[in-house]
Structure formats: C-alpha cells, structure tokens
Amino acid sequence: MSSSSRITHPAFRAKVTSAAQAAAMIRPGDTVGMSGFTGSGYPKAVPIALAEQIEAAHAKGEDFRVRVWTGASTGPELDAALAKVDGIEFRLPYNSDPIAREKINSGKMDYFDMHLSQVAPMAWQGFLGKLDVALVEVTGITPDGLLIPSSSVGNNKTWLDRADKIILEVNSWQSPALEGIHDIYYGTQLPPHRVPIPLLRADDRIGSHYFTVDPAKVVAVVETDSPDRNLPFSAPDASANAIAGHLMQFFAHEVKLGRMPENLLPLQSGVGNIANAVLSGLVDSPFTNMTSFTEVIQDGMIDLLDTGKLRMASATAFSLSPEAAARVNADMGRYRDKMILRPQEISNHPELIRRLGCIAMNGLIEADIYGNVNSTHVMGSRIQNGIGGSGDFARNAYVSIFMTPSTAKGGKISAIVPQASHVDHITQDVQVIVTEQGLADLRGLSPRQRAQVIIANCAHPTFRPMLEDYYARALKGSYGLQSPSLPGEALSWHQRFIETGSMLV
C-alpha cells in the first residue's frame, strides 16, 4: 500500500511535498509542537531535513535554533538529529535521547521538565508562549479530511488546535488497522468552563477516533514509510524478577485483606525493564480480568493481553520492541479492541487517576531513608530523562509504588541514600518502595518509622550499615527529630561519588 493512498482528501493531497520543502517552512526561533511519545509516532523525515537546514545555516554563520515541544521522548530522527546540530534552543516536556541529554547537561540546551498531564493545559493557558508550527505524524487522512492518529497521541490534539501552521507526516509503516484504536477527547476547556471528564472505567471511550483540523492551516504533507524507534527490552534479570516477586506477594496480601479487589485496580506502569518484568510477573499471577490505565503499552502488557488476564489497556502510546511491534502491527485489527490510545492530558489526568484508583508503579534513581524519591537528577544535577508522568500517577494513585535495584554502577551507587540529592516525589506520594532486597510498606508511618523500614528492607547489605550509622548519628545530632538529618553530611555520599567514582568509603 503506497502512502499516497492514505491521503484521500484533495485539500491535503494538494499539500504533498518533500521533507526539505516542509522543513523550510520552519523559521529560526519558531516553537514547534511535534508528535512523539516514548519513541512512537514522532515525525521521522521533516526533523532530519530541518537539521540539515540548520547545519547549513550555522555553516554560513547564521543563528538557527528552534524550541521543541513534544509528547514525551521521541526517536533519533528527531531529538538526536536536531540536538547534534545544536538546533534546539529549548525543549519540553521529556527527553531520553543521549545526545540531547548531553547538550542539556553541558548547559547548551534549556530543558523544561514538566508533568506530562500539564503540558496541554499550560499551553492552552498561554503559560508556555506561542506555538508557531505543529509537526505531527499520522497514519492517514480520511476522505472527510479527518486525521487518523499514529502510534502515539501525546499532545497532538493540542498542537494541531493551537499552532499557526500544520505540517503532517503520513507514515505508511503504521498499520492502517490503527484506525479506530484512538479516543480523542474534545471536551477540555479553560476554567471557568471546565467540566468533569466523563470517564468512569479504564475502558470507557469518551471521544473521537480522529483529529479534526482546519485544512487551511495545513501547509505541508510529507509521505514517509519508517518504523518507530522500537528499542528492544532486556530480558528481566534476577534483580528485576526479585522485585516483581515482592510485588506479587504484596498484591496477594492486599487482596487477602480486602484492600484491593481480586482483579486489582487499573495498573499504571512506568517505562523500562523493571516495569516490564513486573508485567511479566503478572502473567504467572492468579489475578485475572485486569485493566491498565497507563502511559504506554509495553511488551509485557502485550503478553498479558495475550493471556487474557489483562482485559484491556488504556495508554497514550506504544513503546514496543521490534518483535512486539511486528506482532502487534500484523494483528492490529484484533488488538485494537483491547487497547485505547488517548491524549496524554487524559491518560495522565489527575482526576481520572484518582477516580479509577490506579496502582502506580514507577522507577527511581534514588530514594532517601524517609522515602523522598529522585526520579530525574543523577547526583542532584545531571538530568537523566525527566519526571514524565510519574508525578501525575504517584500523587493520585490508590497506592504509589516505586521500584529499583538497590545499587547501580556495579555496586558503587546506593539507590537508598541519607538524603535525596533532588526530589521529584515527596514522602507523601511514596507508599511502597521495592528493591531486590525487599519491600517497604510505608503507609501510615512517620518519617522515623519509615527510615527503619526502608533501611532494613530495601538497602543493599553493603550500604545498610552506612545508612544505619548515619541514621543513628542523626537521631543524636539533628536539629529536629521529625526527619533526623545532618546537613553537613547528608549529601556527602553524592560528593564522594563525584570525587571518587563511588559512594563507598
């Protein structure tokens, strides 16, 4: 099927052009709202062409950088291509590209790390500035001029609604059977006109299958045929399996005590190998008739859907390995009935997360002995990816769980530290911490009670005595004893790592 057959409306067909010509419509200093969420559904041709034009301008000594807004992370054809040529002045709301990360951490790119649910509302509120161009990948354009969304929804509705100009990429690699999987809610408003989001169950549909755009705003349509990034997942290691095991025990215990229903509650699962391992753990669990209300559909969720134990998955994007992507794409007509892709302001909406009572499961970089969680900044200053949707889910979840191996860098970094060097999730938003060592159930505990449980259950045996020693001395020398601390050495483990390459003495 040629991609041109996917552009079945004459007003859009008339705008078909090359990536280079489309890119030429983006001017220096423009703010461009691009599609893309966890490596899915991002534009794959125009950003590369734009990077070439930026490089050429720089070679001539001209200034040319743009401000890039997306859904979340994208692929090498977008963030890497533009970052490499120093083409991004400002970036929001999430990035996982190594080249862009390096530019940010060397001070060459400004990065605004946002709650993913807040990007669209803040854009509508006018708090982020003007949006010049929307650059959005779609699966196709219907004879009525409606846009069939791609493998991620992200903030595309907002970009299409708010931008002055629209550039579309129509990607024929995307399965045509994606048509019908999406649920684009068009009921958001600015206050004082906001109304309840009419979603009561994770599998409710409340919107349209399509984006509606003003054809007059569409300045270019580019045809592509390129796969999503589709990074492979590692097979779960012993540590990930141990974490999954502790969690399965916890769920069983909660169900036994009547604190969770037998089919659990809608699952939210962060992106990554440990989250994927937990989903795999659920394949062998006794729980059935489960649902998910989450950001991304990962490999483990496909496995869970295949067993029938997961009844349906609601998300804003796919994040699949090449194998899983091939499997899902080949059978999209069947999977489509078990999946819903929504705008990220809906997939991550605090109102819905609290109403549905999601079980939130997210990763972390470090947690301190009181359960403050750092999800973003290595050693307090170097951004890894961003907070993403973890704050949307952690604060509003029925129960908020954070998971990590107890050490990193071959045992030189402890994931449990005296004081978090940066805080993304405050103690109030962290009810359970799990490492391969064990699970700390922090519900209803004061900070001093939390410290004992976290050190005993989650810290690695190598670091546990160091934490016990710090905590014992803090109990004696702290200014106050609500959350005992010694500011003179609370961040010394990080300082030591920076100086010596290890948190170990």
Add this chain to the structure above:
Amino acid sequence: MSSSSRITHPAFRAKVTSAAQAAAMIRPGDTVGMSGFTGSGYPKAVPIALAEQIEAAHAKGEDFRVRVWTGASTGPELDAALAKVDGIEFRLPYNSDPIAREKINSGKMDYFDMHLSQVAPMAWQGFLGKLDVALVEVTGITPDGLLIPSSSVGNNKTWLDRADKIILEVNSWQSPALEGIHDIYYGTQLPPHRVPIPLLRADDRIGSHYFTVDPAKVVAVVETDSPDRNLPFSAPDASANAIAGHLMQFFAHEVKLGRMPENLLPLQSGVGNIANAVLSGLVDSPFTNMTSFTEVIQDGMIDLLDTGKLRMASATAFSLSPEAAARVNADMGRYRDKMILRPQEISNHPELIRRLGCIAMNGLIEADIYGNVNSTHVMGSRIQNGIGGSGDFARNAYVSIFMTPSTAKGGKISAIVPQASHVDHITQDVQVIVTEQGLADLRGLSPRQRAQVIIANCAHPTFRPMLEDYYARALKGSYGLQSPSLPGEALSWHQRFIETGSMLV
C-alpha cells in the same frame, strides 16, 4: 439558649454525660478521630478530661497513650492538653500546637504529615489502620437525629462513618445559624466505584446540611459552651504589604494578557498573616465578583465578602480572630448565604482544584534557587506544622504561587537558599515565588533560567551575592548542568545556621 435545647432527639439526649465519663470510654492504644481544623470545631471538653485520666494512669505507672487523627490543627484543649501529658503516641495529618510540635521534634511523638485531601480516602482504603472512636464537636442535633456540623467540617463525616464508637460534643457557643452553611457530600466511594464529583462552580452545593449517624454507635454526648481557639492575626507589616502589592500587579498583568478572567479564578489562600494581607490587598483591587475555593475562611476573606467583591467563599473551616468570630457569629444568618463549609476531601479535592482552576497562594519556609519549596521542615529536620493542603492545591492549581518574606530570624535566615533542606513542592508545582523584594514568574523556564530570576527578584540583598557566588561556582563545578549544584556545600547554609545561629558567614 442552653446547650441542652440543641439536643432535640431522645436517643441522643439519653446519652448526655460528663466529659470525664465520656473520656473514660477511650482506652489505651485507641485510635481516636477528632474534629477540628485550624482551631475551629475541635472538641473542647473530652480531650482535657482524657488528658487528666492519662496523667492519672501514668502516675500509677500505667501505659496510656492514644493515636489522634484530626482534620488539621486544633486548639490548646486538644493537642496541647494531650501532648503535655505524653498522651499522644501517633498524630496525623497536621499540627500547629507548640507543645505537640516539641514532642514531635524531640522524638517522643510519631507524626504522619499527610496531604489533607488524602486522609479520608486513605482511611477508607484501610491504609491507616482501624478507627476506634470518633470524637466530634457539633452545633446541635435535630429532632430527626441529624447532626448539625460545627465551625469546621474536616474529616468528621469519615470519622463518624468509620469509627466503632462515637462521642459527640454539642457546643452552644457555636452560632445556631450555622445550620444550613454546610455541604456534606455523601457520594465518595472506593474504586472501582468512584464517580465524578458533581461540582462545577465554587458555589455549587452537592450534599447535605447534616451528618447522618447510626445512633446505636453514639456512646456519649457532652454539652459544652466554649469558644474556638481564634488566634488573632497580626496587622500586615511592610513586608506582607509589599508581597500583596507584587501579587496585585501580577494579577492585573495576567488579566490584561487574557490569561485570567476579569474576576480572576477561585482563590485558594493558605493560613497566616501574609495570606491574610493578600486578601486585604484584594479589597482595594479592581477585581470584583470573585469566588474562593479554599481550606479556611480567614479575617481577610470576611472583609472581602463585606465589600461585595468576593461573591462567595467555599472552605472546610473558619479560622478567625476573636473579633472576626464575634462579628461573623452575630451575623451568621446573613454570612451563611455567602459561605459553604465542605468536608476537606472535597475542599481540597485534586479533581475540583484542577477543574475550577484555582489560584493557589501558599506560604513557605524556604525555596531554593530552582524553586523547590520547603513548607514544613526548619533546617531540613524540625517540623514546623505540616504540608496541610498546600500540595493538593499547588499541584493542581491554574497557577501556583508561593509567598514569603525574603529573610527570617531578624535577617539571619535566608528564605532563598542554594538547595532546599527538605522538599514539599517540586519545581513543577511552583510557578510563581513572591517576596517583599519582588516576584519571580517561573512559567516555562528551565532550571538555569529559574535560578537567575529567583536570585535577582526574590533574594534579600544581603544574601543575593552569596547566592550568585554559589550559582556561578555550581555552573563551573557541577556534575551536570540541568540544575547545577555542589553537593559538598549545597546544605552548608543550614549547617552554618545550626552551628552559629546564622546563615551569614
């Protein structure tokens, strides 16, 4: 009017007893859910009687402590009386009593500092343990056996629903005209049965004027005639007036740019003198037809209601000076039509705060140069009060504003520090910081951009060069440059204060 005439139902009249006899129904180790929110509507007789019984037990060498849950802070007859005799083993979710604070900070009392919106849901979810006794002040009991709530609602509905035993205090000091002011929503559920909260405007009523209880659970009714704590407010000083002035300019600017409606959006205002000064500032502002959706109704809000510029105030409690309390109580029949008191899970509900688009204005202890806010822990370890509802509002607000004088302790403490010694509000939840020095509008700024604006606009001139120096060196020596920091000295200002009594070198 004698208080007995307020108990007009025979099943409740039959339970009338002394405070001592009622207190004797509370056993060592019991968890007691008490009424009370910011010094309003807390039980005033039974806690004192309980404290006497605890003291007598301790004198005999017996163990006797209880676990105390409330709405928020209470009055000296509750927290101080019980803390003084070491009668509280565990306390949630908020405290501002100095004696209880001292017990917490000396390690003698466990304190679980919670988001106020989450207390009721977490109690229902079974995460906080069993509730043995509800001890709740009411204004009266109707002939039908319905309870007329008092000057705060807090978590009373939840305590009355969930406790095994109920003890009521009927306080004839409370104006009988309070009947009709309350709006007790009985539609909350546990997931998967939660539904949208059907509130679209700050002045919508969605519930009952009364609490409904099972009379069989009521074990004692105690008559009282005592005023709420009613601490006086200080008159706004120059610093508070300057902060209010900066905010008025900001609001006018936002309205001019079309980013806020002309009548603003529902106001949330934290407790305290600065918040009160801002409300006073609004009295002289051009804004009219305003509403508030907040936690407490303070003096400044009464003044604003009196001008007619504030159309109505929704809260969960009063927090008035003695003068304002007398004024409001004397004229409650008129004020009642402009005020609504709701359960705190509704007044602080994330779903409603985001839907209504509240303008959140809260105080802070310190903010760092990236806009992380510490609202709770002096020098990172000593609890002041608690997070209260600030997290509920800051994360979900249309715009989240934090306000503070730029220094404390006679200039020895800077409210702007290199790194917050404890974090309650992450940078994502802090859009504006205001001190008497100026206002930092942080919307859409990366951490490095935020640092420059906060140091330039908010820091006190005495500390500004020290912050500039730290930031300049962090830009050179930081591990990563997303949020430049030097872990070896990031908390050195706090350490210096602990050692020398001043953050100044």
